[in-house]
Amino acid sequence: MTTFAIQGRCLAVPPPLDWREQLAGMLGAKPRRIGNWAELGLYGALNCLAEAGEKELPPDALLLLGSQRGTYVPTGQALEQMHDDLPMPLTFLQTQPSQLLALLAAQMRWRGHAAFIAGGTPQTLLELAAAQCGSAGVLLGWVDEMEGGGSLWLRLKPCEISGGKPVVASAESMFSLEATHLYVVGNGVQAA
């Protein structure tokens, strides 16, 4: 079993009305041509890191990003553009989920192991994180721009001390204000 303490979180589902202004404030300027999904991801990750009291992600931390629909919107736009021409270069770049990993790394002044996992659930993403992360823990995000949008992030660090009585975790309870710890056990994820 791996026990994680939740050090910080961002639960922006849906994001606040002024999230774009907040993001521009955090970045020092309005982001340009990175797409809505990437902007949402940046907004949530930077808020989560700030809540964890970290200015930068430690080099040996893991960054894992998941999504149900990821870059569907720019991919649809790129396919439209391809009816009679090539896609616009920046539109094509927005179809690549890994671009968000690079943007996050740049904004956090960080170089390290990051990956995008398409589909699945937040619980399966956490199970992958538990297998791969070391003592510096993981910044784990779940970002979707469709259906109102959401940017859910947790800053998790492995720990020995557990808290409360764990119960089987739904995605909602993983990303809730009540949870203080998450447990990856043989048959899934529990929260307390």
Place this chain on the structure above:
Amino acid sequence: MTPVNIAGRGLACSLGLSVEQVLASLPQTAVHTTQVTLPGAMAGDYPFHAIPLSQSDWNERARELVQRVAAEAGAQQIRDGVLLIATSSFDIGAVERGATQMDYQAFADKVAAWLDWSGPVHVVNTACTSSLNALLAAQALLRSGEATDALVLGIELDNRLTLGGFAALQLLSRTGSKPFGDQRDGLVLGEAVAALRLTTREHAIWGLAGGANVVDGEQPTGASVRAVKEMCAHAFADSAVGADAIDLIKVQAAGSPGNDAVEAQGLRETFKHMPPLVSLKAAMGHAMGASGAAEIVLLTACLERGVWLLYEHEVDKELGVALATTMPQNVRRFMATILGFGGSHASVILERA
């Protein structure tokens, strides 16, 4: 630490539909590209490494290739293991043809159904480094004891979006792939389906010693020297080996004027004594998210069977590196590196038992 071994492998690429076919085709590498015509501002013909399997229905073709390659790797023995699908384009070729809707989970479910898979399924997309990152994830799951068997399945199949996007970014060559070449002028993309079956339950010729992935955000579409060096250092640490223990490096060297130079510099600054280098891109093209797995399958087969690559281009002497024109003897450990979009630099180290 629990050893993770490569117990099976399968491959379909422009050189053939099985490892045996690919090995048999390898000495005549230059003849295996087709031409793809793209419209618009970068209109024209581009060489492309297509898998030699004609089938008008995208999904049926993908199903046949996935089942064939997985079976070659022995996937039927481990259907309750972990399946890690590595891809940068999913089934976008089917979406383009109106044969399916864009849906990550439906894609994962479809591939799992083709393989009658009952175990957990993850889809890894880190662009070109996808299958190396899938290997690293698989290794972690196996080392942790969460599973004893895993299949890493790289899938990169015909679609216009990837070709069009790379053309729009002016990354494609119109003449051919020339890794580290003095006339290199871009990438030649290709299709591949590749499978690596990993296990902690049985011995095998090759084991996965370790590896690393370093994302550097300062170069979101290319490589950086510092990240290449950090990637190597982390891979050595994870594998508990030093630079002098590496007998061969399979480089990325996709023929990009900028990235090839960056990779060469990073390697020069890492290795006091440069090991022999090998590139497989001229033979099979750059198969994006499937390339890491596909090139490991091909290289391990080459090393075991004594088959080696022919290079028809001159290497750029200014890069300060050379490609091995004959097979290095007694290769006990090799590094396999892929550099890709998203500033991703990934490398794994394989060790002969």
